[in-house]
Amino acid sequence: MGHVYKARDLRLRRDVAIKLLRREGPTQWDFTDLEQEATAAAAVTHPHICTLYDIRCEGDASFLVMEYLEGETLAARLSGGPMELSEALTAGMQIAEALSAAHAKRLIHRDLKPANVMLTQAGAKLLDFGLAKIRAGALLHEAAGALTATDIGATGMLMGTLQYMAPEQIEGRAVDHRADIFAFGAMMHEMITGRPAFSGQNRAEIIATILRGEPPSLRAGRAHVPPALSALVRTCLEKDPAYRWQSVADVATSLRTIAGVLARRRPDPRHGERPSHNMRSLVVLPLDNKTGDPNQQYLADGMTECLISSMSIIGQLKVISRSSAMKYRDTAKPLQQIAKELGVDGIIRGSVRRSAAGVGVSVALLEPLKSDVVWSENYDRPLTDLFRVQGEIAETIAAEMYLKLTAVERRRFRSHRVTSPEINEAYLRGRYYWNRETPEALQRSFEYLSMAVQRDPDYAAAHTAMADWYLSAGNNGLLPIPETLAQAKTAARRALELDAGSAEAYACLGRIAMHECDIQRARAEFETSLRLNPNLVEPVIWSARALSYLALFEEAGARVERAKQLDPVSPRAYLSASAVCYVARNFDGAIEESQKALEFEPRLPVAFYFMGMARLHLRAFDEAIQNLNTAVDLGHHHAAAVAGLAVAFARSGRMPQAVAVVEDMKERATRAEISPYFFAEAYLALGEVEKALTYLHRSYQLRIPDMAGIAVDPLFDALADRPEFKAIVRDLAVTPRRS
Numbered sequence: 111m112g113h114v115y116k117a118r119d120l121r122l123r124r125d126v127a128i129k130l131l132r133r134e135g136p137t138q139w140d141f142t143d144l145e146q147e148a149t150a151a152a153a154v155t156h157p158h159i160c161t162l163y164d165i166r167c168e169g170d171a172s173f174l175v176m177e178y179l180e181g182e183t184l185a186a187r188l189s190g191g192p193m194e195l196s197e198a199l200t201a202g203m204q205i206a207e208a209l210s211a212a213h214a215k216r217l218i219h220r221d222l223k224p225a226n227v228m229l230t231q232a233g234a235k236l237l238d239f240g241l242a243k244i245r246a247g248a249l250l251h252e253a254a255g256a257l258t259a260t261d262i263g264a265t266g267m268l269m270g271t272l273q274y275m276a277p278e279q280i281e282g283r284a285v286d287h288r289a290d291i292f293a294f295g296a297m298m299h300e301m302i303t304g305r306p307a308f309s310g311q312n313r314a315e316i317i318a319t320i321l322r323g324e325p326p327s328l329r330a331g332r333a334h335v336p337p338a339l340s341a342l343v344r345t346c347l348e349k350d351p352a353y354r355w356q357s358v359a360d361v362a363t364s365l366r367t368i369a370g371v372l373a374r375r376r377p378d379p380r381h382g383e384r385p386s387h388n389m390r391s392l393v394v395l396p397l398d399n400k401t402g403d404p405n406q407q408y409l410a411d412g413m414t415e416c417l418i419s420s421m422s423i424i425g426q427l428k429v430i431s432r433s434s435a436m437k438y439r440d441t442a443k444p445l446q447q448i449a450k451e452l453g454v455d456g457i458i459r460g461s462v463r464r465s466a467a468g469v470g471v472s473v474a475l476l477e478p479l480k481s482d483v484v485w486s487e488n489y490d491r492p493l494t495d496l497f498r499v500q501g502e503i504a505e506t507i508a509a510e511m512y513l514k515l516t517a518v519e520r521r522r523f524r525s526h527r528v529t530s531p532e533i534n535e536a537y538l539r540g541r542y543y544w545n546r547e548t549p550e551a552l553q554r555s556f557e558y559l560s561m562a563v564q565r566d567p568d569y570a571a572a573h574t575a576m577a578d579w580y581l582s583a584g585n586n587g588l589l590p591i592p593e594t595l596a597q598a599k600t601a602a603r604r605a606l607e608l609d610a611g612s613a614e615a616y617a618c619l620g621r622i623a624m625h626e627c628d629i630q631r632a633r634a635e636f637e638t639s640l641r642l643n644p645n646l647v648e649p650v651i652w653s654a655r656a657l658s659y660l661a662l663f664e665e666a667g668a669r670v671e672r673a674k675q676l677d678p679v680s681p682r683a684y685l686s687a688s689a690v691c692y693v694a695r696n697f698d699g700a701i702e703e704s705q706k707a708l709e710f711e712p713r714l715p716v717a718f719y720f721m722g723m724a725r726l727h728l729r730a731f732d733e734a735i736q737n738l739n740t741a742v743d744l745g746h747h748h749a750a751a752v753a754g755l756a757v758a759f760a761r762s763g764r765m766p767q768a769v770a771v772v773e774d775m776k777e778r779a780t781r782a783e784i785s786p787y788f789f790a791e792a793y794l795a796l797g798e799v800e801k802a803l804t805y806l807h808r809s810y811q812l813r814i815p816d817m818a819g820i821a822v823d824p825l826f827d828a829l830a831d832r833p834e835f836k837a838i839v840r841d842l843a844v845t846p847r848r849s
Contacts, residue, residue: 115252116178119163119454123670125178126163130171148174154215158208160228160235170308179235184297185224192304199369202298203226204234204252207364209294212239213287214360216281222293223274224300238579272316273306277349280317288351291358295346301337302328307347321349337509338485339368345505345524353524356498364506367487389477389484389511391428392456393448394418396439397471400463410462411436411545412538413471416497417458419614420504422645430454431647432545433680444480452678455479458507468492468531471499475507486511493531495570496538501526522611529566536562537572542580549586570609577601577618591815595625613643620652627818627842632656647676651686659819663694681707681714688720693822697724715745723754727824731762749775750816753788757825760795768796785809791825803834810838817842 117128148165150414155161164175184201193201205227212219219226219239230234238747243513276292279285293629299307307325325347328340336612342364349353355361390537394417399410415432422429430452438448445457460473474486485507491499497808514521514613540558543551559579562572577598584594599622605615620635636653672682691699702723704717711717722737735758736788741751752775759768772792775784790805806829811819820826821839829835 127176127178154212156208156211158204158234158235179228179230181230183225184227187229188224193301198301201234203362203365206358208236210359218287219290222290234775252521273308277321288354291346291354295343298343336511338506341505341509389456391454393430393435393452393454395459396436398461400461408539408542411542413462416500420500423519423643425644429645431677434677437679449478460527465490473503493534494528496534497526533562533566568608570605573601573605574612574614594620598622611642613639613646617649627813627816629656629659629818654686656692658693661822666690680712685716692720697727700724713744715741719751726758734758749784749788753791756792757795786812787814
């Protein structure tokens with residue numbers, strides 16, 4: 111951009127640097143523009159930015175008067191090879207802090223490169239902030255000519271600039287502070303490896319690499335580079351600005367954390383670093399509510415759920431489900447015991463507080479068996495960044511666990527929508543009340559989720575939450591099931607229009623397909639959901655049911671074992687296992703799994719139901735009747751348990767009691783809807799086969815959800831050879847397999 115001379119300011123008696131400016135190529139600039147840009151730069155005072163004293167125009171010559179610095183440029187330093195990690199981190203922190211101060215004044219450098227960083231005894235100093243806009247025109251001219259230029263020797267300085275330009279700069283698109291973050295990442299890469307992040311034989315090759323290629327791994331030649339540092343630089347170098355770090359202040363904070371961890375690490379005799387951890391499973395314990403307000407519990411729970419969701423995307427990792435993790439709220443158990451009970455080797459714990467910025471989150475990754483704190487960090491974020499910071503935390507933890515993320519996983523971490531604080535809070539409150547599952551809580555959940563969707567119609571996660579809400583509303587009798595299914599389907603499809611990678615939305619569509627008795631479609635939706643998020647326990651459990659309905663009992667059994675791993679201290683997985691054992695005619699197994707479920711929740715009516723039905727088929731009638739009576743009492747006369755009781759009475763030869771139960775069912779049906787499917791079960795036990803088939807036909811026409819499992823339901827074995835029954839099974843596209 112011009113020649114630099116050392117000079118003496120005679121009036122103030124100090125040494126200064128004078129930079130003569132020359133015009134480059136066809137790009138023209140006006141002194142007034144330069145003066146305005148320099149004035150903005152002079153307003154930024156920072157110990158790591160070279161101070162601009164004056165700007166002058168004398169005749170045809172324009173020049174800057176700047177602070178005189180003794181030292182060498184970063185470019186000169188790197189010509190001798192890579193920096194030591196501690197040296198690179200120190201310089202990187204200083205450069206990031208300087209950029210942060212400039213960005214806070216809305217000043218973008220636009221030409222950040224090693225030649226514009228001076229290394230002095232006082233630390234790194236950024237140069238040429240006052241030339242940002244006039245230099246930008248020259249940069250675009252250089253990029254425009256790149257596809258025909260091939261003379262590497264004649265364009266050495268030019269290529270030095272191009273190697274740090276962000277894709278949007280090269281393509282002539284709008285540029286903001288994130289272009290500086292890209293250039294910073296390119297510099298950090300070179301500081302650590304001693305090689306440019308993007309290189310080529312000519313400008314055309316360099317530009318092609320920046321636009322379409324990937325930089326070499328930081329750890330390829332320096333295995334001791336911390337994974338967190340590698341992830342940080344890789345994020346800076348994302349092609350799409352939306353996937354980069356959004357604030358260089360956050361980059362500086364993360365660099366400080368990495369430097370602190372390196373300083374505390376125990377030495378590895380091979381290269382002076384601590385050996386990597388071998389954690390491949392973890393639990394996110396409920397974040398503590400440190401706001402001082404119990405009414406803010408929704409915030410801590412919501413942040414916990416979001417962090418679990420972010421971590422569970424990682425395919426190499428087993429992440430414990432929310433339902434099991436939440437059982438350790440306020441627990442006094444030692445971390446080693448928690449890890450043993452859940453079968454994990456890593457624990458994430460932390461807290462949430464209100465801060466001046468909005469919300470403060472403190473997080474730590476622990477290795478309980480070694481009583482070791484692997485990593486910890488504090489984040490202060492505005493409410494608009496609540497979900498973005500979860501992805502940032504998850505990616506950093508993955509790096510500390512030495513997990514190699516796929517490109518899709520990295521993008522999922524950075525794809526959170528930014529919306530207003532009020533909408534984020536409405537969403538979190540809606541999820542909080544939905545998880546409480548009472549009719550009153552569900553009503554409040556609907557109010558908050560509706561608010562989130564109405565105020566931000568493009569909020570994909572809120573639409574998925576609405577789909578979940580409608581399914582719960584139908585199951586809890588708040589709304590007619592046909593209405594809730596239609597509304598849930600609309601919400602889930604809208605969520606996928608906005609976010610095609612939403613595993614939760616696909617899981618909702620799978621559940622809807624189960625309700626509609628479309629087992630093959632349900633299976634496909636669940637498989638898609640699990641490809642996107644292998645740790646999402648809901649599609650694991652529901653797909654086990656779908657597979658069992660298709661008589662794929664071995665595959666269903668594998669799924670319930672996976673569910674037990676993800677949800678080990680919740681009864682859901684064991685109830686699913688009991689249901690699979692029951693339709694597979696493993697009645698002893700069904701009893702055993704139900705008993706395990708009761709260890710977690712002793713008054714669970716569904717567990718007593720499956721135990722009773724299994725004992726019925728084992729002809730242990732007295733115990734079966736006892737279990738089913740308990741299920742009826744605890745389940746508020748749920749029709750499935752009542753029908754099962756009728757069957758148990760009939761098969762044990764107590765027909766008067768069986769008839770009395772059926773008559774009671776008929777009377778209750780005049781006051782509340784009872785599925786015809788359960789009447790079919792009861793009448794078949796009474797020996798009234800034609801009535802049973804009539805009720806089955808009605809169930810099929812209404813697509814009663816229970817019909818999905820008719821092909822494998824042991825209660826209908828007596829109808830297996832009836833043409834009418836075979837026709838229903840055929841139309842449902844399932845194939846029974848009788849043992």
